[in-house]
Amino acid sequence: MIVKESRIRTKNGAGALTRHVLRGAKNEAIRVLTGSDWLMRDQMREAHREGLKYGLRHIAFNPDEAMTDDQLSDFAHRLCDELKANPEDLTLVIHQKDGSTHGHLILPEWQQNCTLDSRFTWMRMEKIARLEEIRLGHRLVAGRHDRAIAKALRTEGHHYEGEQVEALIPVSHGAKPRSAYTSQARRITERQDLDLPALKKLVCTLWSRSDGLKAFRDALNEHNLSMRAGDRAEQRPGAHIIEDHNGTLIGSFTRLTKVRMAEFRTLLAEEKQQVARKPEKDIKSTRLPFRRTTANFYDEFPTPKASGNQLSLPKRPVIKRPHIKEWQRQLWLQRINDADTPTTKPLRPEFPVYILSVNEVRFRQKIKKEIAEQQAILDQQAPEASWKPLDKEKTLAKWCRQLVPYQKQLRESFDRYNSAKNAWQDAEKSRWHRMTGKSQKLEKIADKLFYEFLEVLRFIVEALLYSVGIRPEPPNPICTALNEKDQVALEQFKETHDTEFSVMADSKKLAPWLDQRFETIVQDRQKRFEQSIEKHGAKKEAARRKIEQLSTLLNTKPASHHLQAVISQHISNPSPPASSFGSP
Template identity: 65%
Template sequence: MIVKESRIKTRSGAEALSRHVLHGAKNEVIRVLAGSDWLMRDHMREAKREGLTYGLRHIAFNPAQAMSDAQLAEFAGRLCQELKADASHMTLIIHQKEGTTHGHLILPEWQEDHVLSSRFSWIRLEKLARLEEIRLGHALVAGRHDRSIAKALRKEGKHREADLIDALMPEQPADKPRAAYTSQSHRMAERQGLNLPQLKQLVASLWSQSDGLKSFRAALTKHSLTMREGDRADKRPGAHIIEDQDGKLIGSFTRLTKIRMVEFRKLLAEEQHPTVSKPETDIKSTRLPIRRTTPDFYEEYPIPATTDVQTAPRKRPVIKRPKIREWQRELWLKRMADVDTTATEPLSPTSSIRIISAGDARFRKEITTAIAQQQAILDQQAPEASWKPLDRDRTIATWRRQLAPYQKQLRKSYDRYATAKGEWQAVENNRWQRMTGKIRKLEKKADALFYDFLEMLRFVVQALLHIVGLRWEPPAPIRPVLSEKQKPLLEHFKETHDAEFSVMADQKKLEPWLIQRFDNLIQARQRHIKAWNTAHTDEKNAAQHEIKRLSALLATKPVSPRLQITTKRQISIILSPSSSFGCS
């Protein structure tokens, strides 16, 4: 799954983004699961009132394998949770193009009391994409931040997922995947009538078929393309770009062909200064120089006769040995004296050295291994025993801070329903209003807001259970449209979780409920530890007894061969995988 993020500036407005996600002509089907065009424009107006530079966050996620709308909506909810965004304010749109689907998530930068989180957002979004691929069993897509993602997952205790992502990392950092163009350049090219994916594939194929830059430039010319030096030569020397005949930018040469900049600079140097190699058969190199001489040349220039005088031999250099220190000399003399000691000299009676046979040594090593195995069984503890102890005040404060936005949403939804219900009851006894049909409209509006309130209640209660650890999955996203089948289920949900609803509705009841939940959590952890210790008592007692028996064998003199055979059989039974010892 590929996830791309872009931030829409406030001064740009929401018109271009709305036109792309809601009225894209190349899409076969457009399904709006949440939000609307009006909601995006309202978020942009709110960002202008707050004086923000960016108004909307656009996140596009494209899975490599097919995903249903429900799965795409769940992934959008996880994105909101990662970025600390209010899922009730999101706009989620599904596009279907050439039989495949992808999603567009639009979030407001202003989240009523804070700005949307953007710290290391690219790495965090890639991490969510890898986790979603692992959860759904899809093929993992390599990214540029796999090393950081694996490190973060290990800190969270997800070692299996981290190992799977480690396998995606290339051996060389330069081999990391990189995009040939950004989503913004893609949109700009579409408005200019260019198809960047096809042009990128064309440039890559032309480069693979060329044997150098000269042939590559000729191949580009045949397809009405040119390559020239970039406009920012002062910042990126040597960078070249590819354009069409109208001067429209296609992309950078190194990004389109996946060639490293160092290799490309070598190719440029070879193109500018070609080296002329000599042929293998160079006739000029085989001719010898000839010097013409006169007949009496040797008489005019006689060769000097050799003398019998022998030159004095060179003096051999004197090699000086390095000086040795006094303590090193004494140590050397002591070692040389020990060399003369006879090998058959008997050991003194006070010596602590005991000579044993090789078989007895192997037997003792097996006993030591068995003792270590049994000691590992004694050292085992319940998984909860190694957990960090919880701080009551800090934990409850964290829960309260996480629940505050959900309480605010629930209060707003209830206020809207109460206002509509009050308007309906105010005109219920008015005969004229009944005749005009206004009371019927107010009743429908109150009923619709009531079920919206129940849906918000469902979302808030699930969030409460998830935060305090009573629910494994995060709350399902709020459904903007409710069918008749869902209304009885919502009413049943309200009756079932009436206690949790009362807690979220009343701030005075929330604090005692959180304290009770914390106490139950501590008691449940202690019960699990106690149950684990009870279940492993017999195993630990047997291991302790076996350690005492094997330690006694080590303290005795060399054991007889018959006892060694019996003990080895017992050790093999202990260390076997099917044995009850050594595995918990």
């Protein structure tokens, strides 16, 4: 569960907060459990009368797994107890977006005779969130203050919870989780019609697919984004930011991609070295890099002899030409002859010379471009041609492993409904229970559990269809508050998907159904592959014939102006008579 806190200034008023919390346009549903717009505005006016800098405190909490409204309300009251806030003055709103729910808790800063506690609130709220996750059996979310939270839990006597939180502490300080952007930055981009989470995901994807900063910059340019050095280079040397084509700030590179600053500075240094490094010019001489001398070259010059006690100087060593192989010697002689060939020497007769005009050069470039376009048509493949064949055993094992928790959840829901139904039927047999009304109460409980079972059944069947690839989207979360329309829809859903329900209820039917689904996937893939080949076969054959005709033209002598006009007309109109492609 992620918990975020923000304090609303008194001078800003409560208008923006109430519009976001009570009338958010992007929410599927908004449920106000406690409080109202009038209450928040009155609390802001009271803070203004007391001369406070902050009037309201906004706490948003988003669970990683589904929670009911009652569970979210209990968590909000635990936050109030931790901050020593009066629960009677709180405003609690539940938002439903993309099938999941999250809560917004608004507390007044002025608590009758004192201000709301604000010491180490981030750590304390993360502590309450870890306790709630452990209480509900949810997956623990790692935070930046897990070490301090574990210590505080042990101090309070929660040793088991402290050990679980301590297991989340990373080995190095740099591995601590950090947010890619603030809530304020997200609101700014939303007012500019930009989806900051989607852009953050796009930047991470582009960075994972790039093999360096240059490729990453090119990928950003393709999506109308750019990366440049930050405006505060003195305070943070090497920091770079990512913007869109309008100059709107998306975020810091290191925060969006989770790359450490030290590693990023190393990448920047390597990029600068690659830019500064110039290609070396290969101007090697065609002649051998040694001096040609004879064996008795130095013997021709007499050396002074020693006179008296003076010693004679030693002879200089003889520099000999290294021994080379015969084929190397012939190659060396050939290079010498080629280098000494005068420029007026006529070319060999086997190389005919054609003087091309500018129009002819452009004409040939146009032919080459058309050949490249036709070659691209030939290189097209079916979308699934490069896919690996499916491994039946691994695929079926993966499906079964994914469906195990859903089968367990379905059995537990059915057992609760079956127990309530048996209790109601037993009470129906007793005359005393019918007279006292206990039978009717048990009947209502059984009916409620029956529709809850149908809701779980709906969730399980959608999960089954999503796991095997029939449903493109994940299953919608389980809804606890059901009305009459939902009950009718659930009964229709059960009748429509009775086969899938039988498969999930009986493990013996599951294996044949999954086997049949796997064979259907293989057959559909092969069918799409054959249809793609049949669809593009005629187009590829026409492209092959056209490449042969254009290659014949390209290998001939320069064409006349009249023939160039005919061929250009054929290239622009791909269905001329075949005689237009004759050799010049």
